[in-house]
Amino acid sequence: MNIMKRNLDMLAAAAMLVLGMAALALAQSGGFHFFGPLSRVLTPNSDGVNDYAIFCFDNPSDSEVSGKVYSLLGSLVAELGPRSGVASPPPGGAGAVACPGGFAPQYSFWDGKADGRAVSSGVYLYRIEAEGLSFKGTLLVVR
Missing domain, CATH: 1.20.5 (Single alpha-helices involved in coiled-coils or other helix-helix interfaces)
Structure with missing residues (x-):
């Protein structure tokens, strides 16, 4: 014993x-940590529900964060741009973004547009990069 x-x-x-x-x-x-998109389905119709793909992360070192959205054929649709720190709410958004983790929300977002024009309904690919890490996934745009 x-x-x-x-x-x-x-x-x-x-x-x-x-x-x-x-x-x-x-x-x-x-300690960069990617939580993923709040929703994988975008319905960008200005009703305030899933109008944006919001990608949440914890970025305690304030590292550069960049993101891109691609079509299924691999064409670049949108660049989310390098973002660090706490971003402002999406333009025209319903206010505060509730990212997981219990800390100030840090995020990048995509409005479902390419060059200012709405994209077609379909599946899109995203890639978020920070601190040498790469996170990939899919989004569904429904119009």
Whole structure:
């Protein structure tokens, strides 16, 4: 029984050491964390619901963040531009953006347009990059 308790204590100490090292590595890497889009479906019809694709992230090092949206054929549709820090609400948006994480929301957004004109309904690809990391996914535009 004593040996079992000692082994459990050693295992707990090792787990704490590993967790501590992981936390230190995260802190040293800048800790950028991408939460993804609030919704993968855009319905840009100015009703205030899913008019924008809002990409939420935690950026404690205030690193440069850039994003791009592509068609399924690989053509560049929109550049979200380098953004860092807390962005303002989307133009004409309904106000505050509620990103996950319990901190001030940091985000980039896409309004469903290419060169100022509304894109067609369909599937689009996004890529967000920061701190040498790349996050990819799909969006559905429904008109």
